[in-house]
Amino acid sequence: MGSAPTADPRVVVIVAFPGVLGLDVVGPLEVFAMANRFGARPAYATSVVSMTGGMLTASSGLVIGTEPAGTIAGPVDTLMVAGGYSTRQAADDLDLVRWLAGTALSARRVTSVCSGALLLARAGLLDGRRATTHWSVCDTLASHFPSVRVETSRVYVRDGDVWTSGGVTAGIDLALALVENDHGPALAMAAAREMVVFVHRPSEFPQISAQLAVRRPLREPLRDLLALIAEHPDADLSVPALAHRCAMSVRTFSRVFHRETGTTPAAFVQASRLQTAQRLIKASEATFEDIARTCGFGTVETMYRTFQRVLGTTPGQLRGQPRGGSEPVIERRRNP
Structure with missing residues (x-):
């Protein structure tokens, strides 16, 4: 990743594709918007992009408006790749993979939510790094990209200027951690409270809570x-x-x-x-x-x-x- 000067505002580009998990996109977007509401300076300027631009449909049926990735001009502060059940198909899009690799060169940091880590790995951005992803595809990440040191139990992992997170709601934890890294814990905590996040999970917190690790009782x-x-x-x-x-x-x-x-x-x-x-x-x-x-x-x-x-x-x-x-x-x- 490059050492481009911090943009003012901080440009956050979230990469989506057909079948993306809506919360992987919307969760982090809301965190950055909430940080702006509580006075983040420099503020965050967010955009959602796809290779073709236009409207795309998430796995839930949510329709998301996107800009063409090729229209992004100027320095990117945070490049974030969302995940979803169609991530593997997206990883076969060589134009997308090449765009990710090229854009990452000048971005201050590169991040992924959920199975978006598979796209980062496909672009060679996780080679030799520690990373995590949704618990259900950790084995896939490890087997297909053996140079990646997969940490299966983490909510998110930071390795230098590359941040990867676990599944779905872990993207909110990741975005809060990015805000804390940029603006300090007080602003991140204020955003978390306003969003009624039960707990701002630290990096080392497991993806699956003790309550979810057992069967739900019938009684x-x-x-x-x-x-x-x-x-x-x-x-x-x-x-x-x-x-x-x-x-x-x-x-x-x-x-x-x-x-x-x-x-x-x-x-x-x-x-x-x-x-x-x-x-x-x-x-x-x-x-x-x-x-x-x-x-x-x-x-x-x-x-x-x-x-x-x-x-x-x-x-x-x-x-x-x-x-x-x-x-x-x-x-x-x-x-x-």
């Missing part, structure tokens, strides 16, 4: 219980206490929970607490004592041992090493 009391565990990790989440909330015996509760979610209550509680702790460690300045208490570990020593046993790292290493990261680990034990 409403169990669904409510999963939400309670996520929202109140500091509560009494022992198996007897959880069984009492569901008006079941411990044995019946353990059996039903395992049958409907595929894991044990203790394993799910541990995964949820670990994930909350990871987020707080990376995204806040709270002390380890406060985090251990907030996340239900009780003591720093207990949290430290759990991190080492399950994640193979420590809270201190996680806070001090921005390239760390791991997926939620939920043990799938046989029900006793």
Whole structure:
């Protein structure tokens, strides 16, 4: 990527194609627009392009107006490639691939959302770099482009001036990270709050939350219980206490929970607490004592041992090493 001077405003070009995922385009667009609303200076000037220009239809049926890619003139600050179920077909468009490679030379940074990483790789822009993509195509990226070091569990990955993100909503996290990189955390947080983003996930946060890593229970009391565990990790989440909330015996509760979610209550509680702790460690300045208490570990020593046993790292290493990261680990034990 080039070292072109920062445009004023910052020109953001989002690349789309027929069948693109609409949220891959619209999510980042809204983040940049919200940043402008909260006073980003220089502001962002966004455009959506395709090879032919005109109206194209996203996979959801949303019709998106685009400019012809060839009409983009002047320095591009941020080149962003969206993804979608038709990414592989788009990667066969040699004109698009050549345009990406050429435009990237003068762009300050190059980014992708979701499976858009396949297009970057096709253009040779990920050679020798760390990258991520939607979890479902990580293996495809790794097998078709072996020079790319694929990191499967990350929401987004930055390798120098190339940023890649996981699937769909991770594009919002990526755009917020770009805003933070340009204008600082206060403006990015203001944009996130206005967009009612549940949490601005740091790079190391896994693509799939602990709640999504298990089967959705059929019983409403169990669904409510999963939400309670996520929202109140500091509560009494022992198996007897959880069984009492569901008006079941411990044995019946353990059996039903395992049958409907595929894991044990203790394993799910541990995964949820670990994930909350990871987020707080990376995204806040709270002390380890406060985090251990907030996340239900009780003591720093207990949290430290759990991190080492399950994640193979420590809270201190996680806070001090921005390239760390791991997926939620939920043990799938046989029900006793």
